[in-house]
Amino acid sequence: MASLTSMTLRGVTFLVTALAVAGCAGPQIEPLMPTPILFSELNLSPLDNIPEDQRWKPRKVYYATTRQRDVDLQRINYGNDESDVISAGMSLIGFGGDSLTWSDLSDYSRSAERPNVVELSVAGLLEAGKFRPSMEGPVSENAAEGLAWLMADMNRSIASARDKDLLIYVHGAKVNFYNANAFAAQLDHFMGRDMTSIAFSWPTRQNILSYGIGDDVDRAYRAAPSLASLIEVLAGQSDARRINIVCWSAGGRVVTSALEELYNRNKGSGQDPREQFRLGTVYFAAADVPTSDFVEALPEINGLVDRVVVTLSSKDGALDMGSTFMGGGARIGQKSQDLTEEALNTLIAADRLEVIDVSRDWEGRGFDITGHRYWINHPWASSDLVLAVRSDLRAKERGLEPTELDVLWAIPADYPERLKSLLTREGVRLREVSTADDAN
Template sequence: MVLAFLPVLCAAFVSSCGVGVQPLMPTPVLYTESGHKPLDHLPPGERWKERRVYYVTNRSRQGGAQRISYGNGISPDLSVGTSLIGFGGPDMTWAHLNRVSAESERDDVVELSIAGIAEFGRIPANSTVSQAAGPEAAAFWLKELNESIDSSRDKDLLIYVHGAKVNFYNSCAFAAQLDHFLGRDMTSLAFAWPTHQNILSYVSGADVHRAYESAEALADLLELLGSRTDARRIHILSWSAGARVATRGIALLRERHPNESAASLRRRFRIGTAYFAAGDVPSHEFVAAAPAIDSLVERIIVTQTDHDSALESSSRIMRGGMRIGQQGNDLNEDEIAVLRSLKHLEVVDMSEGTEKRGFDIVGHRYWFDHPWASTDVLLSIGTDLSPRERGLVPGGLPMQWDLPPDYPERLRRLPPPTSFRRWNR
């Protein structure tokens, strides 16, 4: 039975978690409707095309000192460093990049590239916070990270956790694009866990196992960042299989400190938004971890759509039932009661209201490729606005929110996005 479905699943994932060169994502409707460009506010000294992304990876390192790369092997240690992501080719000017970053239709494809990688050091697995902060374990990286946070207009930190079937480059490129459309005001960090570049490794369970193993590393990272950085808040955006890493990683963080109050842990770890975009984590599994996650974060956002072929195939062929990124659920009454009891959960249903607005928001990359969906990602991470203030309307459940037909008009009422964090309540 599994073999019969493999072609279907492979076809579903071909267009979802690609490993090729990434083009600049479509411009979020936030900018096309407002007439503002995401980079207009940057001073002359910051107007260069490349963008630095910090990274943490438990991928095994390849290459020598002159050419650093990371392969598909899993390492017991965490490598930390920075990658420099280039936007466009050598002929692209800053003015051109700023212009196309606000266009709904582009004549040019802006490709992203890694212009350089600098590994600063390695942190041993299961090391204590004091060990990880020592001179032998990437202390200089922490110093650089803090300097970036302190010098940024927005003192928050964004961690991007990728999905299956991607490589190290992909994780850094996606983090850079999100950072780019957040106005380059925030420090971004790519958490690159070692998935393979083929879907069979995920379907077989090999990369699922790696996702849960990498959750330990993510929890280690959150411990380190909470104790050794100046970040005002730490946001976590996970996509697809990355939701398994984030779900287990955040819950594990709570489990490690059973005798400490949730209020104390929230002050220590300062986790802001935990955003699960098109999450490929079984709903039953997510619900089991949700109370622990809810106790640590300021808000949990789960996006759903009624037609995500990758999640449909995953839930049909692999174990666990429906995924949190699918519209609808297969939860029992007790599990639904758990969700209703959460204080910080927001479920954004991208498909509700399709008939009135005249189109659906579907696929596995909709949160990234659709200008309406990507706008809510930016507003959820870059501001403290409530769902209603972000332009959403209440849905059929207490925690559900929908995108209304007049969503672009609602966005026009927001202040100019010259600095996201100025929109705080």
């Protein structure tokens, strides 16, 4: 994502003024995720290659949301009500307080242990406009014409970035609009602050009961056509090389349904869907998607994307409870599953699928990788996410260990050493991984 230096002086003034008018979003705090080991083991910082004139702690993230904007003249706020339009704009995410320097942030971002917590907060919001999603066929060419200046700003961001990809983050249940933006910003941060990132926020409520009884599950599926329409707009109007997606937990339902719909409502276009939509890596982290639903949608998803990555763990309490009390069978983020022969054959036939069992061979490592936030909280798991999105490297090239199934991979005990070898052989460093893509 481009720094503010890539914008015109007039554009900078407009953004700063708009954020000042919008006002602070309030005490919405998210701690910066632990440092992935690909940085801590090699003593690299994701900020090492940011030019001096771009070393500004806050980070700009674009957003698209199907939350209804609250009627509040003091500041922009998106609540829990559903909207029939997509609101889009940009947010400014602060990293740490005034006492935290750029040098501190860079050091903390390479360190396995930090002396202080780095808090992320929404410093301001700017809404650019709205557009109506398509609920049946492809979105119309002029659907988002009111967002012309936002798309122009996004394309300037893409043009000035070393990595020309877009990253869409789709959150899980029980979070608010601000959480989605903060998560997108910290993923962007550890991608080297050199991609253009978008938070897609769907209107889940901030209590697990709403999800557990199924109301927010329905909301997830109702948000899927909007995500499909957003992808169509980005593919048609952005200059992105690839559009990547990272989804977590219930966000996996939104993404699964959106991609299935995107494929089906455009399959009569006569175009190659991979060329048409330029979808790169779609990363399902600890996803609360019923396995039967995912397997059914997988052929369409496989026909759309460059790569599908699914992570699973042996001990994910949220998914265990969900499959037990909500019904729908096992989830794709769960390790223990009884797959039918037909389902297994569908998985094997998906030539772009990588399933990563983060618990496999945990005895050899001496620890398991568990919980529902392991994909962002465990430095080994988050390292693969960064590499999978920031490069075109396949699982084996990212240091993962093959298993008896072609689609199934494990994180080996010598994973840190493999990362060191990967990122240092022939002088290759993390900062150069994305540029190596262009030769492929």
